[in-house]
Amino acid sequence: MTSDTDLNSSDAPSGRQPPAGRSLAFFNSPAAKLVLIGFVTLMLMVPSTFVWVLIEERADRARDVAVDIAKSWGGVQAVNGPYLVVPFSETRVTGSGNKARTEIHQRTAVLFPKKLEVAGDITVEERRKSIYSLPVYKGRFNLKGAFARPPEAMFEPRHGGTIDVAADKAVLVIGIGDVTALKSEVVLALDGVQAIPFEPGLGLLSRNASDTVRSLQSSGINAAVPAPKWRNGFSFNIPLQLNGSTAFYVAPAGQTTKVALQSDWPHPGFTGTFLPETRTISDTGFEADWTIPYLARGTPGVQETDQLPLQDKLLGVKFVDPVNFYQTISRSLKYAIGFISLTFLAVFVLEMRTGWRFHWIQYGLVGLALIIFYVMLLAFAEHAGYGPAYLIAAAAATVLNAVYVGTSLKSRTAGLTMLLVLAVIFSVLFALMQEQDYALLIGSAIAFISLAATMFVTQKIDWSGRTVPMTA
Incomplete structure (x- = not known):
């Protein structure tokens, strides 16, 4: 007679554990x-x-603090110009007899300088607020160059009317990212003799923010240029003292533009449409030089526009924080x-x-x-x-x-x-x-x-x- 124990033993395979043990x-x-x-x-x-x-x-808090520092010191700066802006009008008579009507079209001619040289010496420091900091700079810049005699085709009728040039309304215009950060009066030296003070504003031009410098304000300065000067061409010299932060940009406004920047910041980030031809970077700072010829700029030397040119063709340098932690x-x-x-x-x-x-x-x-x-x-x-x-x-x-x-x-x-x-x-x-x-x-x-x-x-x-x- 076989016991239950024997039956259980015989049912289980020899040398193996039951399913519960395997589980x-x-x-x-x-x-x-x-x-x-x-x-x-x-x-x-x-x-x-x-x-x-x-x-x-x-990080958002740090960016907000950086904006506060930039508001009190100076934001991203971009020097765009100078341009000679001359307003003129075209008068056109349409119809005849009792149906005659006079139309006056206001137009604006913008003349680019024949040559432009921009030199800048930028001193960078870090400004702190609470536990946050932002690279800010003091810049001494000099713009010099010359305008050629305006071409005859600069003032042409578009609708077959009569052209009237407002010769005494011509102004030299410079776009500046943040004019509130100007640290001295700006004076235009014409032909090395005549000194004309600048006034605030872009005159007849307006500025639309571009993708490159979206944060820049619509600001600038202008100076009146006497008719005998601009009609025959003139040389100019414009010193600028600007505060700013984070970056500095320049527009290649001349038909031939040369830019030379030097700074004591050892971590530059060159950016924009054109990169420097030569650059030297060391622990004590950097030096960089650009040369942009007329054809490389891809923009004619005379335009008819009411907006500041070359806002999408800037070159410049960012003062990079070496470790954005x-x-x-x-x-x-x-x-x-x-x-x-x-x-x-x-x-x-x-x-x-x-x-x-x-x-x-x-x-x-x-x-x-x-x-x-x-x-x-x-x-x-x-x-x-x-x-x-x-x-x-x-x-x-x-x-x-x-x-x-x-x-x-x-x-x-x-x-x-x-x-x-x-x-x-x-x-x-x-x-x-x-x-x-x-x-x-x-x-x-x-x-x-x-x-x-x-x-x-x-x-x-x-x-x-x-x-x-x-x-x-």
Whole structure:
């Protein structure tokens, strides 16, 4: 007679665990643990998103403060001109007899200088408000050149009428980004003898903001030019003293334009339609020279328009902040998931090697310490600068996680290994932020090396969690 115990024993295959045991083994297997770690990694993207929102909020605050500083000191400056603006009218009679009607069309001719030379000496300093700063500058500029005799075709009837030139209304016009930042009276020297003071405003011209300098105000100055002077051509010399911030632009107004700028700012960013022909950059500043010929400018020397010309053909230099840490930290958050994944992978391998269990809650705590690293980096960077802040935040996160992992796994070797791994990860992240042009190349190489190392280190791990076969 066979007992129930014997029947149960005979039903179960020899050397194997029942289904419930296999199910429990699966949930305790390294494969299931790795899936759970991946879920924890994805969940940590939620607090990292809140950190990104915090960074953007602080960056917006910094931009608002920069605008306040620029309002009191001077904004982005653009010198556009000088141009000789001559108003004239065309009178036309239409119809006949009782139906005769006189039409008067007001027109404006704009003459570009034959040659223009712009020289500028720009002294840059950082102005602070609270914990924020903005590069501002004092500029001494000199505009000199000459206007040729106006061509005969400058005043032609368009509708077959009679032309009347308002010769005594001719003015020399210069567009300036922010006239409130002028630091001295501006005087026009004609032919090296006659001095004519400038008046505020663009005269008959108006300005529409372009994409290049969208923030510039519609402002400028003008000076009356006597008819005998502009009809026969004249030379000019115009000194300017301007305050400004962030950037300085010049329009290539001459048929041949030469621009020479020098400054004590060692981090220039040359921008605009034309880049400098020669430039020298050192720790003490920079020098840059532009030469723009008539054909390269692509604009005729005489126009009929009521708007300031060449607003979309500016050249210039931006006074770049060498480390915009808000942008840098925000960019580094894009690597957060890989950053956290590499750290978790290192902990997982150490867990498999030591035999001690590391709970998924502990993985979450390690990940949160890495998220807080970004918050510490932002907070310290606003006071101490990006470099020192990175060192402080990275050291704190590295030591904390290394000690925590080492004590949790009961292994000093695991703690030292974690210290080394995190030091390498933080060093690589810092390098990625400094080398923006090569970030993708470096990141892809690191991902490949990390995957290859993981494949070989975990080669002997039993991912299924199966137990050793039972003997009969």
